Amino acid sequence: GENVEQHPSTLSVQEGDSAVIKCTYSDSASNYFPWYKQELGKRPQLIIDIRSNVGEKKDQRIAVTLNKTAKHFSLHITETQPEDSAVYFCAASIQGAQKLVFGQGTRLTINP
Amino acid sequence: DAGITQSPRHKVTETGTPVTLRCHQTENHRYMYWYRQDPGHGLRLIHYSYGVKDTDKGEVSDGYSVSRSKTEDFLLTLESATSSQTSVYFCAISATGDNSPLHFGNGTRLTVT
Numbered sequence: 587g588e589n590v591e592q593h594p595s596t597l598s599v600q601e602g603d604s605a606v607i608k609c610t611y612s613d614s615a616s617n618y619f620p621w622y623k624q625e626l627g628k629r630p631q632l633i634i635d636i637r638s639n640v641g642e643k644k645d646q647r648i649a650v651t652l653n654k655t656a657k658h659f660s661l662h663i664t665e666t667q668p669e670d671s672a673v674y675f676c677a678a679s680i681q682g683a684q685k686l687v688f689g690q691g692t693r694l695t696i697n698p
Numbered sequence: 699d700a701g702i703t704q705s706p707r708h709k710v711t712e713t714g715t716p717v718t719l720r721c722h723q724t725e726n727h728r729y730m731y732w733y734r735q736d737p738g739h740g741l742r743l744i745h746y747s748y749g750v751k752d753t754d755k756g757e758v759s760d761g762y763s764v765s766r767s768k769t770e771d772f773l774l775t776l777e778s779a780t781s782s783q784t785s786v787y788f789c790a791i792s793a794t795g796d797n798s799p800l801h802f803g804n805g806t807r808l809t810v811t
Contacts, residue, residue: 592740618797629803629804629805630788630800631802632799632800675740675741677800684729685743685756686743686800688740688742690740691740
């Protein structure tokens with residue numbers, strides 16, 4: 587079945603620097619790749635998503651890139667701020683199964 | 699925010715007792731999901747539903763059952779709770795399944811003693 591690997595599991599960056607989180611997936615038929623942010627004690631919330639017909643998508647300080655050939659996608663956060671501290675999850679769709687498989691999560695800490 | 703309500707928000711129960719968690723949505727979405735979240739494991743799918751009375755297993759379905767008698771309600775039952783089922787349980791909904799975002803409820807923290 588579909589497997590999603592997410593790295594790193596923890597990431598610490600200085601405020602103002604960039605952060606990059608990477609995910610790889612196994613099912614070449616996957617066509618939808620969302621990213622979720624989960625603050626402590628809260629529910630996961632969608633921050634950005636990308637579909638397989640697009641290579642890159644940007645929303646202010648957040649961007650996602652997709653390499654279908656290599657089966658990996660990445661989340662890029664620029665000019666990081668303390669409120670970016672959270673756990674981030676990537677996910678990939680399972681074609682025809684109407685569900686998503688999640689990566690294990692990355693705990694991002696922004697140091698002031 | 700999507701209209702998703704999970705109840706209860708917190709529950710402590712004893713090993714061997716049955717437990718039912720409820721998810722209620724007001725979005726009229728077809729797809730509903732139950733995930734559990736544990737440290738180091740991310741979000742793992744327990745069961746999901748693609749319509750009234752239509753359900754299927756996820757990757758960690760053993761010891762759990764679900765029912766969906768109405769579009770708006772999706773129930774998760776732990777038939778005989780075990781300590782390994784201590785977790786945070788999230789319900790999620792989706793309009794079109796694998797090609798659209800999931801919207802999560804606020805979660806239920808379940809402790810099995």
